[in-house]
Amino acid sequence: MNLKQLAESLNLSQTTVSRALNGYPEVREETRARVLAAAQAANYQPNSRARRLATGRAMTIGHVIPLTGKAEMVNPIFADFLAGAGEVYAREGYDLLLSIVSDGEAERAYRQMAANGSVDGVMVQSPQTNDARIGLLQELGLPFLVHGRTQEPDGFSWLDVANLSAFRKATNFLLDLGHKRIALINGQENLDFAARRRAGFCEAIWARGLAPNPDWMHSDVMTEGYGYSAATEMLAGDVCPTAFLVSSVIPAVGVRRAVADRGLVLGRDVSLITHDDVLSYLNNDADGPAFTATRSSIRAAGRRCAEILINLINTPDQPVIQELWEPELTVGRSTGPAPVDTA
Structure with a gap:
């Protein structure tokens, strides 16, 4: 028809x-x-x-992905977000324009999109604590939504996970189990989500009259190899952590490998809590949760972000839309009481 x-x-x-x-x-x-x-x-x-x-619209949503040499955006987490957003784009009749640019070329890409009218709106991901893209897109007048936020999150629309409170809650869970030697394996801390997770971790430890050990706080691109090498280094010390808080399931798999290499048992000798994006290819729920985790589906976030962005495109004069999702803490097999001789 x-x-x-x-x-x-x-x-x-x-x-x-x-x-x-x-x-x-x-x-x-x-x-x-x-x-x-x-x-x-x-x-x-x-x-x-x-x-x-x-x-009179392009019926297209733009995603500009800068590659900095570490390719932090080209990863399975981004793929799941894109799959969720793509479901909504397809349902609403929008195409996706994915622009992969070299580091420093994002501004040119956004200006070109605005000049030629190739997109109706832009999705911004992995915002830094102070992100120049926000002011640029406001200047260009392109509708946009930020997945995440910045340290000054007023004046623009965003959807974010409550990273600070989630990692404060996770750290308190470990402290309640008697752990005092807790390590943080974090993402790149120039990114807002990782800065907030570090803040939540430190706040919880300080509130118990303890001090975070700077040698046990690592920050890098969240790969399995990074989790393995960071945990291996810390577990080799004369005094080593009894628990790890990890910013993604991907490096958490590396931490689990490092623990096993030392002949230790996860959940008995060493505890681990991770953030779980509920990735479609890496199921933490098989036979009950393998990892104790703060959970928030990245695919569901992709769907909701796409809905909000299309809403902003359809009704450009409405107030900004800001949503904060509180992750759920689920208890798996990777946590237990601190070993008696180290508590």
């Missing part, structure tokens, strides 16, 4: 049907509901070229 046939079946003009399908505000709500119901019943999919002509 094409647009003409759908319009004839409803005894409406093609223009009215097109405007109803594309969210124009001047269409009466009862008419819009009638058109949407008929389109769904007929399995009608608008022609993307016709939709662009009807709306």
Whole structure:
């Protein structure tokens, strides 16, 4: 069924049907509901070229991904976010423009998108504590949503995980188990999420009258190899941690390997809590959670971020939208009381 046939079946003009399908505000709500119901019943999919002509929009969302040499954005976590966002883009008739640029070229890419009208909005990911992209996109007038936030998060729309309170809660859980020698294996701390996780970790330790050990706080790109090497180094010391707090399941797998290499048992000799993005390919729930974790689905975040961004595109004059998701702490097999001789 094409647009003409759908319009004839409803005894409406093609223009009215097109405007109803594309969210124009001047269409009466009862008419819009009638058109949407008929389109769904007929399995009608608008022609993307016709939709662009009807709306005057590109019907495209931009993602600009800078590569800094460490490729921190090209990872499985980003892939799951993109899969979630892509579900919504496809449902709403939007295409995805993924622009991979060298370090320092992001500004040029955003300016080009704004100048040629190739996108209707932009998704910003992995914000730094102070991120120049925010001011640039505000200057360009491009609708955008930030997955995450900055240290000054007012004045723009974002969705973020409550990283500080999540890692404070996780650290308190370990402290309540009697652990006093706790290590942090974090992401790159120029990124806002990692800076907040470090702050939550330190706050919890200071509140118990203890002090974080700077030699047991590591920060880098979150790979399995990084988790393995950092944990191996710390476990080789004369005095070593009895527990690890890790910023992703990916380096947590490396920590687990390092613990096993020393003949130790995770959950008995050494405890571990990680942040779990509920990755589709790395299931922490098989046969019960392997890791005690703060959990928040990155794929669900991708879906919700896409919904918010499209909402901002459709209604550009609305107030900023800001959502903070509190992760759930789930207890798995990787935590237990501090060993008696080290507590």
